[in-house]
Amino acid sequence: MRSADHLVRQMAASGVEVIFGIPGGANMPFYDAILNSDIRSILVRHEQEAAHAAEGYAKIKGRPGVCSGTSGPGATNLITGLVDAAMDSVPVVAITGQVVRAFMGTDAFQEADIVGLVLPHIKYAVTVKDARRLSQEFVNVYSIAMSNRPGPALLDIPRDVMQEEVDDDFAFLEPEPYFRRSPPEPDVGSIMEAAKLLAMAEKPVILCGGGVIYSGASAEVLELAEHLACPIVTTTMGKSAVPENHPLVFGVVGMHGRVEADLAVTESDVILCVGTRLSDRAVGPAKEFEKNRKIIHVDIDTSEFGKNARPTIALPGDAKHVLRELVEYLKHIAARKPESPLVQRLRDIGAAYDEYMLSLDDGSRLHSWKVVSLLSQELPPETIVTTGVGQHQMWAQLFWKAKSPGSWITSGGLGTMGFGLPAAFGAKVAAPERPVVDLDGDGSFLMTCQTLACVTDYELPVVTIIFDNRALGMVRQWQDMFYNKRYKDVEYTDRTDLVKLSEAFGVEGVRVESYEELLANVKRAVRNNQAITVDVPVDRGELVFPMVPPGRWLTDVKLPPGFEVSERILSIGR
């Protein structure tokens, strides 16, 4: 059989069900082999979509999403999605065609050194030149994408390698030794030390990153928080690690964090950070974060310890495993604590912020925060939400209450505009029975809007809500705040009709003028499992607050004009 047939057989045996991609000259034997298999191929309209759809799929399935492109531009178009996956630790496998071996290195038609191009941002990439190694290399790549800290990996295959005949003996292959490294073993001594620190803490806080979701450690986090009666906050990637309607969960921290979440961090004397790289966007300058508090850092990737902030205690290992031992030991040495005054005050501040923001609605226009808030109240708890990147993403982060683990999918590290719609499509492929809603900006939407063609063709209905301010809102906000309102290249005209654009792809489009209209359309689409694009006009002048200016500590937060919490902050300090 051809090595491409052997590969596809191995892929199916490894559990691959879907491939997002586009065929071309160099990967045609691969697509020809897929034709003979049960693997479903989804024809996207641009390879970037394929990579983001694979990310959305992987996030829901908890196993690698697979995408494919041909050599040259097909492969290079995947790169944004692969770097996005690297930044957010998403398991994605890319399979690229390559020119035939004899032409490699000759600047042949559609030749690009895709392995060289992705190397800085990928766990492993290889060009397979020996057809007999192809299936084994796939198994290695598939395994490494998911093992320990997940991330992207790439298999590059010259066309003639795919066509070469190999033995048709088929055996299920295991990854080779260096591709199945065990996670670091938890250190019992350090866990006991950490438990003592938490037991003695006056104001402990738990900060969850995306690692909590991958590890499936939600129950352990909640058990620990309930025993300590301490607040839980999350990073952008950790949002939905724990249900946000739980009384101890206070939302996302950081530059555009919830005011009560940022306060929980600044007030803490011990912070348990789980599965997070402690990025500047989440915790601000490391020197400030390290000051006045002890840091316990749990991570499967030991290179994260001290990369951004120095931990007092480092706990290597899988989060679920480490937290399980931590909870058990803590219960032995400390009784369950009663609810702290800090928790109640944080709750009051959060409620006051919500109340203040909603009070700004005078009925004259639609407000982004109210749109998100209403959708959060009305949509089913199992709803999967994706976002683009920009102001709408921050409003979603602030006001969407994620209720099921892993149901929040966003581009956190790379901040890739255009992520939302293809990621939503990939999530819908993974979970066709669940409502999938893309909360998008008009700028982000227009970068990958052709994904709507797939929504129609494959009858996988995604609900797209466009926060339409006819601007690159977040860039405009920075020009407003840090460039003396000198706006440059951030505003669009209103000539692009997003409703007609959606209709052109075969997806119903509506422009709404009221919250009632919005909810009626969205609820109808969800109830009937229909695709819809809802164009929601919002004010170009909206600024997202809270906002911590770049490079500043969380206490330097700028609150919405008119919202005053200083008395409450002072009383927490006391």
Added chain:
Amino acid sequence: MRMLIHVDLINSPDAVAKMMLTVKQGGLSIETMSFNSVDDGRKLSGTLTLIGPEEKGEWLAKKLLNFPYFHAAKMLKLE
């Protein structure tokens, strides 16, 4: 500070490139480096003298082990 990094890696230009790119990510400067093939040419053994913050050297040695190109990586402080 100066530090020595010893690394065992697969014998491929990609692995060496990944090594260099990770050194770059750590913001470390290179003083010397040498790679020799071992194990009948299947692997490379590399020694690098690098200059930069100690914690970046420690980060590098740990980070490399996230990638299957690298089989072992150790950092030794020189001064």
